[in-house]
Amino acid sequence: MEYPFGAIERKWQQTWREKRIFNAPQKSDKPKYYVLSMFPYPSGVLHIGHASNYSIGDAITRIKLMQGYSVMQPMGYDSFGMPAENYAILHNSHPRLTTEENIAAMRVQFDGMGFGLDWEREVSTCRPDYYRWGQYIFKRLYQKGLVYRKKSFQNWCEECQTVLANEQVEDGSCWRCHSAVEQKELEQWYFKITDYADELLDFSKVIDWPERVMTMQKNWIGKSEGAKIDFTLEGTEVKIPIFTTRPDTIYGVTFMALPPEHPLVQEWLAAEPNNAELHDFCHKVINADKMLRSSADAVKEGVFSGRYCINPYNGAKVQIWITNYVLMDYGTGAVMAVPAHDQRDFDFAKKYTIPMKIVIQAPDNSLVLDEMQEAYTEAGIMVNSSRFDGMESEAAKAAITAWATENGWGEQTFTYRLRDWGISRQRYWGNPIPVIHCPKCGVVLVPDEELPVKLPDNVQVGRTTSNPLLSVPEWINVPCPQCGEDAKRETDTMDTFVDSSWYYARYADPKNTDKPFEPELAKYWLPVDQYIGGIEHAVMHLMYARFFHKFMRDMGWVNSDEPFARLLTQGMVTKDGAKMSKSKGNTVDPQYIIDRFGADTLRVFLMFASPPEKDVEWSDDGLMGSFRFLNRVWRLIDANKELIRKGLNNAVQGDISPEIAELRYDTHHAISRWHDDCLERMQYNTAIAATMELLNSIVKFKEPEKLNEAELAVYAFACAALPKMLYPFAPHIAEELWQALAQPELLHDSGMPVFDKVYLCRDTITYMVQINGKIRGKLEVAADIDHETLKAEALEVENVKRSLEGMIVKKVIVVPGKMVSIAAVQG
RNA sequence: GCGAAAGUGGCGGAAUUGGCAGACGCGCUGGACUUAGGAUCCAGUGAGGUUAAACUCGUAGGGGUUCGAGUCCCCUCUUUCGCACCA
Numbered sequence: 001m002e003y004p005f006g007a008i009e010r011k012w013q014q015t016w017r018e019k020r021i022f023n024a025p026q027k028s029d030k031p032k033y034y035v036l037s038m039f040p041y042p043s044g045v046l047h048i049g050h051a052s053n054y055s056i057g058d059a060i061t062r063i064k065l066m067q068g069y070s071v072m073q074p075m076g077y078d079s080f081g082m083p084a085e086n087y088a089i090l091h092n093s094h095p096r097l098t099t100e101e102n103i104a105a106m107r108v109q110f111d112g113m114g115f116g117l118d119w120e121r122e123v124s125t126c127r128p129d130y131y132r133w134g135q136y137i138f139k140r141l142y143q144k145g146l147v148y149r150k151k152s153f154q155n156w157c158e159e160c161q162t163v164l165a166n167e168q169v170e171d172g173s174c175w176r177c178h179s180a181v182e183q184k185e186l187e188q189w190y191f192k193i194t195d196y197a198d199e200l201l202d203f204s205k206v207i208d209w210p211e212r213v214m215t216m217q218k219n220w221i222g223k224s225e226g227a228k229i230d231f232t233l234e235g236t237e238v239k240i241p242i243f244t245t246r247p248d249t250i251y252g253v254t255f256m257a258l259p260p261e262h263p264l265v266q267e268w269l270a271a272e273p274n275n276a277e278l279h280d281f282c283h284k285v286i287n288a289d290k291m292l293r294s295s296a297d298a299v300k301e302g303v304f305s306g307r308y309c310i311n312p313y314n315g316a317k318v319q320i321w322i323t324n325y326v327l328m329d330y331g332t333g334a335v336m337a338v339p340a341h342d343q344r345d346f347d348f349a350k351k352y353t354i355p356m357k358i359v360i361q362a363p364d365n366s367l368v369l370d371e372m373q374e375a376y377t378e379a380g381i382m383v384n385s386s387r388f389d390g391m392e393s394e395a396a397k398a399a400i401t402a403w404a405t406e407n408g409w410g411e412q413t414f415t416y417r418l419r420d421w422g423i424s425r426q427r428y429w430g431n432p433i434p435v436i437h438c439p440k441c442g443v444v445l446v447p448d449e450e451l452p453v454k455l456p457d458n459v460q461v462g463r464t465t466s467n468p469l470l471s472v473p474e475w476i477n478v479p480c481p482q483c484g485e486d487a488k489r490e491t492d493t494m495d496t497f498v499d500s501s502w503y504y505a506r507y508a509d510p511k512n513t514d515k516p517f518e519p520e521l522a523k524y525w526l527p528v529d530q531y532i533g534g535i536e537h538a539v540m541h542l543m544y545a546r547f548f549h550k551f552m553r554d555m556g557w558v559n560s561d562e563p564f565a566r567l568l569t570q571g572m573v574t575k576d577g578a579k580m581s582k583s584k585g586n587t588v589d590p591q592y593i594i595d596r597f598g599a600d601t602l603r604v605f606l607m608f609a610s611p612p613e614k615d616v617e618w619s620d621d622g623l624m625g626s627f628r629f630l631n632r633v634w635r636l637i638d639a640n641k642e643l644i645r646k647g648l649n650n651a652v653q654g655d656i657s658p659e660i661a662e663l664r665y666d667t668h669h670a671i672s673r674w675h676d677d678c679l680e681r682m683q684y685n686t687a688i689a690a691t692m693e694l695l696n697s698i699v700k701f702k703e704p705e706k707l708n709e710a711e712l713a714v715y716a717f718a719c720a721a722l723p724k725m726l727y728p729f730a731p732h733i734a735e736e737l738w739q740a741l742a743q744p745e746l747l748h749d750s751g752m753p754v755f756d757k758v759y760l761c762r763d764t765i766t767y768m769v770q771i772n773g774k775i776r777g778k779l780e781v782a783a784d785i786d787h788e789t790l791k792a793e794a795l796e797v798e799n800v801k802r803s804l805e806g807m808i809v810k811k812v813i814v815v816p817g818k819m820v821s822i823a824a825v826q827g
Numbered sequence: 828g829c830g831a832a833a834g835u836g837g838c839g840g841a842a843u844u845g846g847c848a849g850a851c852g853c854g855c856u857g858g859a860c861u862u863a864g865g866a867u868c869c870a871g872u873g874a875g876g877u878u879a880a881a882c883u884c885g886u887a888g889g890g891g892u893u894c895g896a897g898u899c900c901c902c903u904c905u906u907u908c909g910c911a912c913c914a
Contacts (some may be wrong), residue, residue: 001866212909216832219910225882227913244914257914330913337914344912417913535908567892596865608852609839617839624865625852635867676843686841689851696851768847773895775847813894815846823894 002627003570009732013111021748022061022116024072026521032783033069033523035061036504036564038533038541042077042124043248044102046109048573048580051590052606052616056570056684057532058115059728063678064747065116066727070687072525073116076123079104081496082160082176083430084126088461095429095461099126106743109591113599114732116748121510125499126429130506132452133516134499135434137548139445140555146192153261153286154422156184161467162425163188165495168540175540183287186257189433189492190420193547197221197416198470200546205561209428210569210613213538220539222417227401228332229410230603231256233264234308234317240264243331243415247404248396249338250384252359255319256309257302259336260285261328268305277303278322293324300325301350304306311336312409313400314386319456322417331415337374338657338689359384359394370377419708421544423495428459428468430493430820438480438487447481466490500712501548504528504563531564534572542567568682571615573606581617588618600730601627607729630733633722640719641740643704647716648741654710656696664759669695671755674725684729691725694718768819769794777801794820 014295016022033536037057040050075798077099083507084095091098101123108115123130141147154163159179163186168175193200199454201221203214226245233240240256258265260282269275269282281303285293318336326335339349339356349356358367359378367376382391388400404410424433432453434446446453455603459468461752467489469475501515506526509517533541542564549563572579576588593602605626609616637644656664670690677687698718701707707715720741727734727747738747762783767790769777777797781790791812794800800822808827 001864078850212831216909219830221879222910222913224913242914246914293912300912308852325912325914327913335914342914344914347912404888415913538909605852611840614840619839619853620865621853627865628867629852630867673843681843683841685839686843686851691853694877766847770846770895773893777849802881815895818846821846821894 001484003602003631003733004636005114005733006595007706008736009112009594009599012732012735013114015735016116017111019746021065021746022071022073022118022308023120024074024118026069028070030068030070032525033064033071034072034528035064035073035075035530036507036528037075037407038125038531039076039078039500039503040083042079042102042106043083044098046106046113048590048606048618049573049603051113052573053532053534054110054113054115055603055606055729056568056612057530058113058731059678059684060246060530060532060682061116062728062731062748066750067630067679067749067750072507074121074123074510075115075117075119076121076503076507077106077125078496078500078501078503079103079124079126080131080430080493082162082427082429083105085427086696087462088248088429090349094457096126096457099124109763112591112594113603118729121507121632123503123506123510125431125496125503126452128452128502129153129511129513131431131499133506134431134494135446135453135528136448136503136631137552138434138494138498139448141191141551142445144554145194145711146551147192147213148192148420149187150190151182151185151187153183154186154188155181155755156186157181160427161797162427163422164670165422165497166419174619182786186424188422188424190422191498191547193421193544194418196547196550197223197418199550200418200543206565206567208566210567211562213535213542213567213569216538217543220418221541222686223414224416225411225412225414226331227397227404227410228413229312229336229404231309231311231318231334231336233320233720234310238264240309240334241332242336244336244414246338246341246397247400248382248388248393249359250311250313250336250400251388252338252340252357253311253318253336254339254355254357255321255337255345257321257326257337257345259324259326259328260307260322262322265305265322268307278305281322283447288324298324298352298468300344302352303346312404312407319352319354321348321352330417340369340372341375341377343375346372354786357384376716389698395808414748415612421547421666423498424492425491426467426491428455428461430496431499432469432492433687435490436478436480436487437490438483438485439483440485441480441487442677444480444482444487450481469493476800477676488613497540497544501544502552504531504545505549505552516557522552522557523559526558527560527563527565530566530568532568532570535569538569568612570612571610573616573618577617581679593623595625596628597623598630598732600630600733604630604729607684609685610687617646618787628729629692629695632699633726633737634733636699637719637722637737637740640704643712644716644719645742647707647712648720650709650713650716652710652713654708656708656711656714659701660707660711660714663701663718664714665762666697666824667694667714667721668755668757668759670697671721671725671753672760674753675755678728687725688729691722694725695722698722721753723747724750731734765817767794769797769800770819770821771803771807771824772822773801790820794822 003584007121035057037054061071071353079099084099088095139416149214154496155169156163157174159177160174172181174181201223224245227247228241228243230239230241277523302321303321305322307320310718311318337345339345340358341360358369361367361383362380379393382388382393382396388396401412430688434453436444438444458473460471461468476489478487478489503523505517509521512518552558578584580587605623606616609622673690674687675685689810704715723734723738735747763782765783766777766778779793779797804824804827807824809822809824811823
């Protein structure tokens, strides 16, 4: 017989809702705990990945409730973005309608999983009551000087008809649709995330983040120390600043490398319309696939510009080359090339027979110019470097930089790989940028009282024209808020990552109609104590949210430095070793599993199969194992509930059999392991294993009705521990069994399962005996035996004695509570 | 190429501080029972060896430290992830 999971799950879902168990109070005497899983895109269908991810957060929520915290676990929808627009096109509908339908459908499935979510705090980024405050925050960022517009070459996804931030380009492809990314020159809105680069590099204020995520962010920010040095265009006063991390090689500069996008190059192009070589090369490079251009094994190419610049250190005349290997948007967009000491410059110089000059000599004096096969990039002794000759190159870096500062042609500086965040998207289904362009006043912010700038409904959604908003003149044409003249609305919408950069704060005060959220409430709930989500957001979402949080702190809206104190990056669910996807045809429908085996079974399987941060390989057989487990627990308690109720009221004093004493030990041991796994280690698979082991220990007793009073008390205590231990993972069956044991309160309110250290002590201990590292025997002794006696007894164990024949014992080591180790040699 | 993490039975995984490797689950083998169920219960299950033991081997491979290594150190291989002309 299967236990009646369907009825039980419906019953408890309804009870939790009616009793408002998971609606977090705004004020509480208890300490707060904020559990947050990354909100989903509302696809309308809950897939196994969602089920797995949110099961983790729900387990934490229920553990923290039992522990006595006031817990908030909200949920919402990241509902702007391309997929909604495409979905609407496909179904000949409107994104707003399809999105709301999907949200309603997902809500039902979330509830069917039994997640303890505070639906009164639901946010959906595509609703005006949410995106209004995104616009408000945009304005505050603008007023703080953290927003600007810039025309430049952008990553353009033809498929999505929109631009992408650098971090949204993966291997030259769009992060979302995976089609190739091109370059297109456009005027775009930017957030000055680089202002916070140093602070984003500092993770000292997070409590527990995976090292991997912090490393990825550090790599992405890519801070490097170096010097900015001004070269001068020959015969002019024009400065060409360069950035280098190797100022010690400045006397080895034999050419200057500029990218075609460099303003000086653009000037020369304009000045020489007939220089075909120059024009062809620049045109070719600028329009080349950015991925190919920036890959390490791309062939280096260039043309000589016919111009020279002057090295300020020695007055040397340096050829200026236009090349494909220098990036306009890193450093100053100009490179001093030192072929003898930089591999890229070396390759380039070899190809175009540009001279080289050794200025750092290897410590063993082995460098000879004509014999060099590759650049020498190590440290060494300065040579051919005028007044710096003989110095250690590492020390010379500072000296040479100082010399530049003294002479006014350079300074010590830092450069970052991180670029400002381009947030403009040429799409309809996003948050409108609250700006009006006035021919007279320029860029004018929409006044607060006119927010939100609502998306018009009557657009023709489609991907043939670039931005659907361009087709709504009555929305675009508005009077300027400042001068009243005819003006036009900005038609770019914001990157959806803007919406997800502050939603965690809105949950603290989701219905506020005056401001994004009440600072007092955000200060109470933030930071998020435990954040859970996929590793794929390691750089983008998590860095943007940190940036927003630091801005909100500077505004005085929050008082923490980091939004997420602890971060858990959960693994994905795989099948046949691959990520589940429709195209591979290896998906599993959670709804089918819930209908056939119950949500508890699904949750237990997902949590038991592997630790939360690792991938879970789907297994139908494994799922059945979880189902059998819950059925066994059910049968045990259902068959014995009167007896257990009685036993829970029994006195614990009295004689008990050794077998029951063992059960008592197993029970307290299992609970203690559960505590450790649930609270310290966050390793829920072993917490479930401990629960299974306890069940196995209990079911050894086939006739509990024959136990005496004291024994029954032990037995009942063991049985009653099962629902508590199951609660985080299989909450419905746990509540039902808990109620069957005539317990008055619901489990979240019942406290942690308790164990008593007294019962973890044993009178006797089994010691293993090792000889030279191999197990040769064991002996059971009193727990308080002294070491000398123990050693003597260990040597007398029969098998030990025999193995020691003809050997001389050199040393005997006692590992308290565990083993006796004998070191012996052949005699 | 650089950096990080990982590699344990037929499978998912456990071993928390250097101390009985393989918990727990799946699968498999044998048995019991039967209201034939996607049952349940009992026994077994790393490899070799044995009636059973003893014993030998065993945590990717090779070395090392230690009374003792899955765990620490060095080298190699493989896999995964991140970065990759960043001056």
